Amino acid sequence: MNLSVVLSTHAAAFQAVAFKGDFEANVAKIASWGYDGVELAVRDPKLVNAGQLERVVAECGLIVPAIGTGQAWGEEGLSFTSSDPSVRAAAIERISSHVPLAAHLDAIVILGLIRGITPEGQTHEQSMEYLVDAIQQCAAAAEGTSVRFALEPMNRYETDLVHSAADGLELIERVGKNNFGLLLDTFHMNIEDADIEASIRACGNRIFHFHVADSNRWYPGAGHLDFGSILEELEKTGYQGFVSGEFMPLPDADSAAEHGIAHLREVIVSK
Numbered sequence: 001m002n003l004s005v006v007l008s009t010h011a012a013a014f015q016a017v018a019f020k021g022d023f024e025a026n027v028a029k030i031a032s033w034g035y036d037g038v039e040l041a042v043r044d045p046k047l048v049n050a051g052q053l054e055r056v057v058a059e060c061g062l063i064v065p066a067i068g069t070g071q072a073w074g075e076e077g078l079s080f081t082s083s084d085p086s087v088r089a090a091a092i093e094r095i096s097s098h099v100p101l102a103a104h105l106d107a108i109v110i111l112g113l114i115r116g117i118t119p120e121g122q123t124h125e126q127s128m129e130y131l132v133d134a135i136q137q138c139a140a141a142a143e144g145t146s147v148r149f150a151l152e153p154m155n156r157y158e159t160d161l162v163h164s165a166a167d168g169l170e171l172i173e174r175v176g177k178n179n180f181g182l183l184l185d186t187f188h189m190n191i192e193d194a195d196i197e198a199s200i201r202a203c204g205n206r207i208f209h210f211h212v213a214d215s216n217r218w219y220p221g222a223g224h225l226d227f228g229s230i231l232e233e234l235e236k237t238g239y240q241g242f243v244s245g246e247f248m249p250l251p252d253a254d255s256a257a258e259h260g261i262a263h264l265r266e267v268i269v270s271k
C-alpha cells in the first residue's frame with residue numbers, strides 16, 4: 001500500500017497540515033522517511049510553478065496523489081454554498097483552475113472545506129442544491145481529462161454539510177458524475193460513522209482517496225483506532241490509491257510523520 005503525507009505549498013492556518021513552508025527541504029525529509037508520495041495543499045494553483053513543483057517532487061522519487069484545496073476557504077472564504085453568487089462562482093472557478101495542475105501531476109482534487117457551511121438564513125437543502133450544482137460544474141470542467149474529484153465527509157464541528165460516508169454516497173447519487181467520488185478520513189469517520197470498516201465496504205470503488213489520523217488526530221498509533229483492520233478492509237475494496245497521513249504536527253511535525261509511517265508499515269506487514 002502506498003503511503004503519503006500532507007504538505008502545504010505555502011504557510012497554512014489549518015493545523016492538521018503537518019508541514020508548512022520550506023518546501024524543498026520538507027519534500028526531501030518526507031522521502032527520507034520512506035513515504036511514497038506527498039499530498040499537496042494548494043490554496044491557488046496560479047501561485048504554483050507546476051514544472052518546478054513536479055521537478056522537486058520527482059527528484060526525491062515521490063508522487064503527488066492528491067491536491068488539497070481547503071486553504072481557499074480558510075484563508076479567502078471561498079465556498080460552494082455561500083449565499084453570495086459571486087463567492088460561489090469564485091469557488092467553482094478556483095476549483096476548476098486546479099484541473100490543469102492535477103492533470104499534470106495525475107492527482108485527485110480534494111473537495112473538503114471548500115463546500116463551506118450553511119450561512120444564517122439559508123436552508124440546509126438550499127446549501128445541498130448549491131453544493132450539487134457546484135460539483136457538477138467542476139466535474140464538467142474536468143471532462144475529457146483524467147482528473148477526478150473526491151469530496152471528504154467531515155465531522156459536525158467543521159461543517160453542517162455531508163458528515164458521514166452514507167451522506168457522501170447520497171451526494172454521489174445526486175451529482176451523478178463518474179469523475180466524482182469520496183475521500184474518507186479516519187479522524188472524521190471515528191466521530192461520524194458507526195462502523196469504520198462497514199463504511200469502507202459500503203463506499204467500495206467510490207473511494208478515490210484516503211486520509212489517516214488516529215482518534216485524537218495525532219499520527220496513526222497515537223490513539224485507539226485499529227489501522228490493521230481499517231487498511232485491510234480498504235485493500236479488500238480493490239483500492240489502488242494512496243493512504244495519506246493528515247495529522248497534527250505533535251509532538252512536532254517530524255516525529256509525527258516518522259512515528260506515523262512506522263506504525264502504518266508495521267500494521268500493514270503484520271496482516
Ligand code: LER
Nearest residue numbers: 070112113152158185
Ligand atoms: C481536510 O482534509 C480535513 O480533514 C478537514 O478536517 C480540514 O479541516
Ligand code: MN
Nearest residue numbers: 152185211246
Ligand atoms: Mn482529511
